[in-house]
Amino acid sequence: MMAVERKFIEDSILRFRIAEFMKEQLERAGFSNLTIQKTPLLTLINAEVTNPGRVIGRKGKTINEITDKLKSEFKLENPKINIGIVSKPDLEPQVVARRLVKLIEMGKNPRRMMHSMVKSIMDAGAVGCEIVVGGKLAAKGGRAKSFRTIAGYLPKSGEPARWVKEAKLTAYPKAGAIGIQVRIAPPDVAFPDKKAAVELPAVIRASEDFVDKESVAPAVQAPAPVAPVEDVPVPVAEEKSAPKPKKKAKVKKEGE
Secondary structure, three states: OHHHHHHHHHHHHHHHHHHHHHHHHHOOOOOEEEEEEEEEOOEEEEEEEEHHHHHHHHHHHHHHHHHHHHHHHOOOOOOOEEEEEEOOOOHHHHHHHHHHHHHHHHHOHHHHHHHHHHHHHHHHOOOOOEEEEEOOOOOOOOOOOOEEEEEEEEOOOOOOHHOOOEEEEEOOOOOOOEEEEEEOOOOHHHHHHOOOOOOHHHHOOOOHHHOOOOOOOOOOOOOOOOOOEEEEEEEEOOOOOOOOOOOOOOOOOOOO
């Protein structure tokens, strides 16, 4: 094996060990997700939890202890931990799965809890979600069963499936181990085969309701100006009276 390949493998194994260690340390604080950025000067670890106060501790005591363990166990020269708070816990599969683990270990009905959590996930704005629970769900000594609850749109293959968040945990009630799988399609991802309907902005609808009718009356073009017509006298031919018939001269007869 080449030295370069071995370096990449060792780096990936180290990242996996650090992630598992941080999950264990931040479990009580509501661990959600983790990113590790390694630079020549330091190793930056960004973690998101639901309760940052438990991670930091009083006067930073807890986070300083975690930093010292990273230096001693993983030989990190200058580790730096940044703690962020989860804005929407219902959209984080790790948080939802851990919540379901606690409820099942308390003896709650798994199927009822699954439906309730799917509803809360969809109400938070998720595109789709799926919860699968399998194991000794019945009484002790019963057969293993599995239940699945799904809602919305959830791709499972191809490139869109890479954007789906997933978490797997195990609950340990008295009856036996129960596996829990939670998959959530976040609302900020635009899937190519799932296009949202485009709505007209409310400004257009409002303008149609409150527009002034006079302002939108059809414009009437004014007639073109016509030059004034002067009264010009028109010569009229005089009517000639018909010639009167000439009277015949009376002829005097002889002897009168």
